[in-house]
Amino acid sequence: MQLLIEIANILAIVAIVTILLLKSKGQGIIVAGIIVSQIILSSIVAILVFNHGAFEYSYSGSWITGSIPIRLDYLSAWFILIINFTFLTGTFYGIQYMKKYIDQVDNIMLHSIAFILTYTALIDICMVQNAIVLLIVWELMALGSFLLVTFEHYKTETLKAGINFLIQSHICILFLTFAFMWVKVKTGSFDFQAITTYTSTQPAITSVGLFLFFFCGFAIKAGFVPFHTWLPLAHPAAPAHISGIMSGVIIKIGIYGILRVLMLLKTNMVSIGYMILFISIITGLYGVMLAIIQHNLKKLLAYHSIENIGIIGIGIGLGCLGIGYNNQILIITGFGGALLHTLNHSLFKSLLFYCAGNVYQAKHTMNIDGLGGLLKSMPRSGFLFLIGALAICGLPPFNGFVSEFFIYNGLYKSLSTSNSVLLLFLLSSILGMVLIGGLALICFTKAFGIAFLGNPREISENDLIVESPLSYIPLYFTAFAIIFIGIFPFLLNPLLLKIVYLYQPSANHNSYMFQKTISTNITGIGWYSLLFIFIVGLFYYIRHIVCQQRKTDIDVTWACGYVGKTSKIQYTASSFIRGYRKLTEPFLLVKNNEADALGLYSSEIKHETQSGDKLENWLIDYPFSLVKRLLNRFVFLQNGNLQIYILYGFIFISFIILLPLIVDKIAFFVNFLNQL
Amino acid sequence: MGFVIRTKSIASGRKGPGILQPMKDIIRLWKKGSVLSTTTSFIFQIAPTVYITSVLMAILMIPYGKTSSFISFDGDFIMFAYMLALGKFLMIISALDTGNSFEGMGASREALFSMLVEPAFFIIMGSFALYTGHTSFISIFSTLHYGSYISYMLGCLATFVFVLIAMIENSRLPVDDPKTHLELTMVHEVMILDNSGFDLGLIMYTTNLKFSMYGAIISNFFIGMLPWGISIPLFLLIQIGFAITVGLIESFMARFRMSHNPQFIFILTSVSLLIFFGVLLVLGKFM
Numbered sequence: 009m010q011l012l013i014e015i016a017n018i019l020a021i022v023a024i025v026t027i028l029l030l031k032s033k034g035q036g037i038i039v040a041g042i043i044v045s046q047i048i049l050s051s052i053v054a055i056l057v058f059n060h061g062a063f064e065y066s067y068s069g070s071w072i073t074g075s076i077p078i079r080l081d082y083l084s085a086w087f088i089l090i091i092n093f094t095f096l097t098g099t100f101y102g103i104q105y106m107k108k109y110i111d112q113v114d115n116i117m118l119h120s121i122a123f124i125l126t127y128t129a130l131i132d133i134c135m136v137q138n139a140i141v142l143l144i145v146w147e148l149m150a151l152g153s154f155l156l157v158t159f160e161h162y163k164t165e166t167l168k169a170g171i172n173f174l175i176q177s178h179i180c181i182l183f184l185t186f187a188f189m190w191v192k193v194k195t196g197s198f199d200f201q202a203i204t205t206y207t208s209t210q211p212a213i214t215s216v217g218l219f220l221f222f223f224c225g226f227a228i229k230a231g232f233v234p235f236h237t238w239l240p241l242a243h244p245a246a247p248a249h250i251s252g253i254m255s256g257v258i259i260k261i262g263i264y265g266i267l268r269v270l271m272l273l274k275t276n277m278v279s280i281g282y283m284i285l286f287i288s289i290i291t292g293l294y295g296v297m298l299a300i301i302q303h304n305l306k307k308l309l310a311y312h313s314i315e316n317i318g319i320i321g322i323g324i325g326l327g328c329l330g331i332g333y334n335n336q337i338l339i340i341t342g343f344g345g346a347l348l349h350t351l352n353h354s355l356f357k358s359l360l361f362y363c364a365g366n367v368y369q370a371k372h373t374m375n376i377d378g379l380g381g382l383l384k385s386m387p388r389s390g391f392l393f394l395i396g397a398l399a400i401c402g403l404p405p406f407n408g409f410v411s412e413f414f415i416y417n418g419l420y421k422s423l424s425t426s427n428s429v430l431l432l433f434l435l436s437s438i439l440g441m442v443l444i445g446g447l448a449l450i451c452f453t454k455a456f457g458i459a460f461l462g463n464p465r466e467i468s469e470n471d472l473i474v475e476s477p478l479s480y481i482p483l484y485f486t487a488f489a490i491i492f493i494g495i496f497p498f499l500l501n502p503l504l505l506k507i508v509y510l511y512q513p514s515a516n517h518n519s520y521m522f523q524k525t526i527s528t529n530i531t532g533i534g535w536y537s538l539l540f541i542f543i544v545g546l547f548y549y550i551r552h553i554v555c556q557q558r559k560t561d562i563d564v565t566w567a568c569g570y571v572g573k574t575s576k577i578q579y580t581a582s583s584f585i586r587g588y589r590k591l592t593e594p595f596l597l598v599k600n601n602e603a604d605a606l607g608l609y610s611s612e613i614k615h616e617t618q619s620g621d622k623l624e625n626w627l628i629d630y631p632f633s634l635v636k637r638l639l640n641r642f643v644f645l646q647n648g649n650l651q652i653y654i655l656y657g658f659i660f661i662s663f664i665i666l667l668p669l670i671v672d673k674i675a676f677f678v679n680f681l682n683q684l
Numbered sequence: 685m686g687f688v689i690r691t692k693s694i695a696s697g698r699k700g701p702g703i704l705q706p707m708k709d710i711i712r713l714w715k716k717g718s719v720l721s722t723t724t725s726f727i728f729q730i731a732p733t734v735y736i737t738s739v740l741m742a743i744l745m746i747p748y749g750k751t752s753s754f755i756s757f758d759g760d761f762i763m764f765a766y767m768l769a770l771g772k773f774l775m776i777i778s779a780l781d782t783g784n785s786f787e788g789m790g791a792s793r794e795a796l797f798s799m800l801v802e803p804a805f806f807i808i809m810g811s812f813a814l815y816t817g818h819t820s821f822i823s824i825f826s827t828l829h830y831g832s833y834i835s836y837m838l839g840c841l842a843t844f845v846f847v848l849i850a851m852i853e854n855s856r857l858p859v860d861d862p863k864t865h866l867e868l869t870m871v872h873e874v875m876i877l878d879n880s881g882f883d884l885g886l887i888m889y890t891t892n893l894k895f896s897m898y899g900a901i902i903s904n905f906f907i908g909m910l911p912w913g914i915s916i917p918l919f920l921l922i923q924i925g926f927a928i929t930v931g932l933i934e935s936f937m938a939r940f941r942m943s944h945n946p947q948f949i950f951i952l953t954s955v956s957l958l959i960f961f962g963v964l965l966v967l968g969k970f971m
Contacts, residue, residue: 591946
């Protein structure tokens with residue numbers, strides 16, 4: 009196994025070198041070949057882990073890093089498999105998507121290198137268990153994904169979003185570095201197991217503090233509110249396959265980090281659980297509330313990633329509470345639901361982003377109000393988007409329902425607890441989950457209904473609608489996986505249970521009983537979903553036969569007898585959500601710019617709405633503007649005069665040199681005073 | 685459904701149509717041909733089918749007294765709610781499919797209202813799960829017993845909430861008026877303006893099914909462990925009573941202003957929260 013991992017890593021290095029020698033035409037094939045072989049290698053490793061149990065070896069490393077342990081357990085294997093699937097579809101979709109940009113040779117070369125780099129780094133993050141090496145790989149991943157996001161760096165918007173992403177990634181690394189240094193200073197080891205040994209000897213408050221640092225770091229990557237602000241900027245800026253991968257996998261590496269640290273921590277899990285649960289409910293609700301008012305399709309999907317991270321977080325929080333209160337049901341459903349939702353979200357979100365990419369390439373816009381009627385011109389994208397939309401709303405018979413059911417089941421099962429604080433949190437999680445579901449329904453009926461149905465709202469000559477069947481293979485592949493998990497979820501059950509067991513070493517009779525019920529439930533869901541599909545087919549067949557006997561006319565939409573010739577009178581996305589917007593106005597930041605008709609011959613009437621992010625305004629923009637105002641006081645220092653700058657340098661150097669002297673003098677003086 | 689219309693007409697002093705009239709209407713529609721819009725796609729044609737199937741699946745999950753339903757597992761009410769949501773999703777996008785702003789308006793309202801109703805259902809089921817310690821329809825209903833006065837009160841409150849949920853989900857009067865002919869004020873009816881023939885028949889039939897489905901849930905509160913001989917007449921009685929109640933409410937209440945509907949629906953959620961805390965009180969878990 010060690011050999012397989014090494015080959016996968018060496019392949020990446022070889023590939024990066026060879027790509028430099030190639031023209032852009034051959035690159036697609038090379039990248040695909042390399043990634044596919046890496047995927048095969050790492051999947052073999054992951055499957056071996058699932059069959060034969062955890063696996064570990066270590067490199068001796070240098071005197072800086074200490075020995076570098078490589079440990080693979082079920083959790084790593086699960087995440088490696090998720091990453092592999094999304095990258096497999098992403099690569100093939102990306103090759104099709106990038107054909108448009110084939111002229112930009114250098115750009116594509118950089119993109120290919122960054123792509124391989126990011127993939128390799130992601131896989132390695134799941135395996136390495138040495139703090140320094142992990143931080144290096146993490147940095148590689150951050151840089152790689154920065155390059156991927158800023159593919160269209162000649163656009164100011166993209167560059168801005170990319171730099172925002174870069175800065176936030178580094179704040180994340182800063183938090184992680186601090187947390188790892190804390191452990192290193194206290195225990196003298198970079199090995200992850202030092203975290204376990206350290207926290208098991210410390211009082212709970214220290215461990216929770218340490219966890220807070222880890223959590224802040226990983227939460228930035230995962231996009232928990234209030235660390236979510238890079239997501240809605242970076243996703244629309246990136247090319248579609250990168251958005252899909254980023255939303256499907258890169259933010260999930262944050263979830264992996266949180267799960268990994270939770271596995272290592274030995275402390276009071278109750279307070280951690282409440283904290284995660286609280287943040288997650290807010291994340292989920294806030295994400296979807298903002299998603300609804302977005303009219304940029306990709307931005308909408310980005311906010312939806314935040315929402316789904318919230319759902320995953322609710323699962324993780326419940327799992328922690330389960331450990332804390334020794335509640336087996338919560339452990340299984342919480343962590344199980346979170347892990348399954350991680351997989352599910354990576355599937356449907358990448359599918360949705362790929363479809364959005366197709367729409368962008370055809371219509372050159374992402375504004376939902378400018379689209380419409382796409383289902384007729386792009387039937388495949390439309391159909392696949394519909395599957396993704398149904399799955400993300402958590403509706404049966406698709407996979408989103410299975411993971412949400414997991415979490416719901418745990419919530420309802422644990423209501424019989426006698427702890428009133430826990431009960432309140434369970435109740436609010438139920439409320440949160442239900443509202444998230446309902447709001448997601450509004451959001452995706454809007455996205456699908458306005459963008460793909462009705463009549464086209466704007467038609468321009470640049471529209472380029474070609475659907476080559478070949479480019480849809482990766483998309484169909486993903487859609488197949490979505491339905492497959494929806495119908496046969498019990499196949500994943502044993503894998504999930506294996507991972508969950510890592511968190512609860514002492515399983516008792518009770519939990520075995522519960523495992524049985526949950527697997528029968530999950531099986532039940534699968535079969536009933538199949539039954540549902542069957543009945544729909546049957547009814548549709550009956551309807552088909554009946555309708556063939558009757559007369560069917562084709563005519564324009566009746567619309568109460570009102571036939572307008574323009575497609576502008578259709579309902580738009582803004583009007584669709586108006587009722588919702590009025591209701592939630594206090595929580596959101598929607599700017600209305602209106603110019604009423606004035607005068608006898610009325611001037612132009614304008615109405616513009618802009619949606620902002622209130623939390624971002626409060627928590628980030630406002631403090632930063634205060635800091636900026638403070639720093640502006642010192643602007644006189646920057647006068648552009650070279651001599652003055654040299655003076656600054658001189659003052660600084662002499663200060664540094666004199667510093668020990670001054671300290672010495674002060675010490676002497678203090679001593680002198682003491683002696684008096 | 686016929687009972688509702690009959691009650692309404694009697695209350696307003698008319699003779700009114702026979703009880704089986706809605707069914708006759710539906711059968712007549714099934715025999716008719718249909719008109720399809722040029723704007724629409726396959727969504728428009730498949731939506732009514734999915735709608736009726738979702739409601740049928742949901743009905744299959746409702747038990748009858750102590751007899752288990754066809755589909756029954758732990759947490760089946762979650763699938764119940766999500767099944768109904770699936771049907772609603774398809775109906776909403778099929779309304780948007782026509783490209784008609786009236787139907788868009790209806791779709792928008794339907795999406796908003798159903799989002800607001802859902803918490804009430806889940807909390808009620810949560811309080812029953814808390815009360816009985818079970819998490820499936822059949823075990824909840826078969827262990828539901830009325831021990832104290834407070835639990836009677838809870839049962840009444842739950843019935844009240846379910847009647848109102850049924851009114852909203854079936855777009856009955858306080859929220860929506862199925863009989864109005866002004867498109868601006870309609871919710872559900874305006875969504876199906878362009879459906880015709882067999883599809884319209886399917887949708888009408890589904891609406892009726894959904895109505896009686898809620899009646900069945902409510903009657904389950906009361907049937908409990910009763911033997912067949914008493915429970916079947918009781919079931920029918922409750923269904924008819926439910927229909928008459930709805931008819932009476934419709935006759936004597938005016939439709940709300942559209943903008944007041946959300947507030948009305950919030951009442952439901954708060955009442956169901958009240959039930960939840962009531963259950964906590966009964967179980968003595970409030971510290």
